[in-house]
Amino acid sequence: MTAVAAIEVRGLTRRFGDFTAVDSVSFRVQTGEVFGFIGPNGSGKSTTIRMLCGLLEPSAGEARVLGLDVRKDTEAIRARIGYMSQRFSLYEDLTPAENLEFYGSVYGLANARRRERVARLLEEVVGDPAVHRRPVRGLPTGYRQRLALACALVHEPELLFLDEPTAGVDPLSRRRFWEHIYALAEAGLTVFVTTHYMDEAALCHRLGLIHAGRLLAVAAPADLVRDHGSVEEAFASLVAAGPAAVATPGGAKEGPA
């Protein structure tokens, strides 16, 4: 018997009026994977994440996150996942430490554990102790990004959703961010990350390529590079060819349901 997938999605669809933002998408993410969801602006990445986090109800299809149903088990899912949105949701008037304290209390961490988590995340993820006691407003984007990541990790989630976490961040900070992601995945965390940076896509264990709400393919970056020359070329030729399921190393067919 195969272990429960971290994420299992079948025919997931979201319509806004007559417009279909996510169109019958199916895929699986295994525990401990760094799974990248790549596609241009407006292709349906955030809408998919929002359905998986229980923030938006699907119009059709099914999704299970950590074995739980996104329609029924919203609270249980939220307690076990971390979510970092495109706009880092930080409190500008609070210091980094206070932001982390706040998220810790939202997740109901007991005082001692909260203090321990805040201290640890400040040291290991955020860094730069000179500004820990300054308000977040005015701090550099790379720093704010690491703080937003730390906030999403405060309750030690099993699965982390990152929605374009590195948009607008300088290359050095982006690299540092990905080092954190890899360290977390090695410690057993599953990561679902959206990006439109092709160099970042190549760092993921597997990729889902999404365009106009349709999942074009799910494959390891190395396989896309072997077959198409680069992830970018793969994307272009798959868009030209239209949706077609691609075999994954696990043997499952994924793509449009």
Ligand SMILES: Nc1ncnc2c1ncn2[C@@H]1O[C@H](COP(=O)(O)OP(=O)(O)OP(=O)(O)O)[C@@H](O)[C@H]1O
């Ligand atoms: N609440 C909404 N009402 C109407 N249309 C929406 C809503 N949310 C998203 N959309 C539309 O659905 C499509 C997919 O949006 P989504 O935000 O999922 O794309 P994305 O791939 O995450 O792109 P971006 O990187 O720009 O956020 C877009 O055309 C968007 O305008």
